Amino acid sequence: MKPFAEKLTEPIFLHQWPQIECPYCNVGALPLKEDRVVLNRDPYFNTTEFDVNDGEPESIVGTFAAQTICTAINCKGTTLVYGDFTVHEVSSFSNDRQFETKYSVRGFYPPIDVAETAGAVPDAIKAELSRVGSLVWNDPRAAATALRASIEILLDEQGIPRLSTNKNHAPLY
Numbered sequence: 001m002k003p004f005a006e007k008l009t010e011p012i013f014l015h016q017w018p019q020i021e022c023p024y025c026n027v028g029a030l031p032l033k034e035d036r037v038v039l040n041r042d043p044y045f046n047t048t049e050f051d052v053n054d055g056e057p058e059s060i061v062g063t064f065a066a067q068t069i070c071t072a073i074n075c076k077g078t079t080l081v082y083g084d085f086t087v088h089e090v091s092s093f094s095n096d097r098q099f100e101t102k103y104s105v106r107g108f109y110p111p112i113d114v115a116e117t118a119g120a121v122p123d124a125i126k127a128e129l130s131r132v133g134s135l136v137w138n139d140p141r142a143a144a145t146a147l148r149a150s151i152e153i154l155l156d157e158q159g160i161p162r163l164s165t166n167k168n169h170a171p172l173y
């Protein structure tokens with residue numbers, strides 16, 4: 001698993017955004033910049049009912065979408081990131097309460113690669129591993145299935161038989 005993928009498994013502040021490889025050029029990074037983030041708050045949070053009943057900024061939640069642009073000069077590929085956001089109070093040296101937004105990633109489009117590969121990896125395995133990046137934040141179980149499928153392909157590529165030699169011919173994997 002690439003280092004950035006683990007960081008994105010938990011909600012993070014904007015200043016914690018990791019260096020993510022561009023899915024187009026695999027050279028540049030995909031920074032998340034505040035001016036490219038669109039927050040979609042439930043309309044309730046803009047009402048007087050919210051002010052009267054709750055009014056705490058920390059209860060504000062919603063969804064976000066953002067455009068990330070590759071930092072490589074010759075690429076500038078655009079990738080969309082989307083997910084959920086929550087508001088959190090942060091420490092400050094002033095007497096005023098300060099709040100920041102935390103982002104929980106639910107996906108990227110086009111999907112980004114989250115699995116590390118080394119050496120010559122067959123295209124069939126790369127295809128299954130690329131599915132992991134499209135599934136991991138929205139459907140972790142489906143991502144695990146894609147990982148398993150890539151392992152099965154690897155075993156096939158290595159010539160390891162799928163059937164055992166016992167009388168029931170139960171699958172080894």
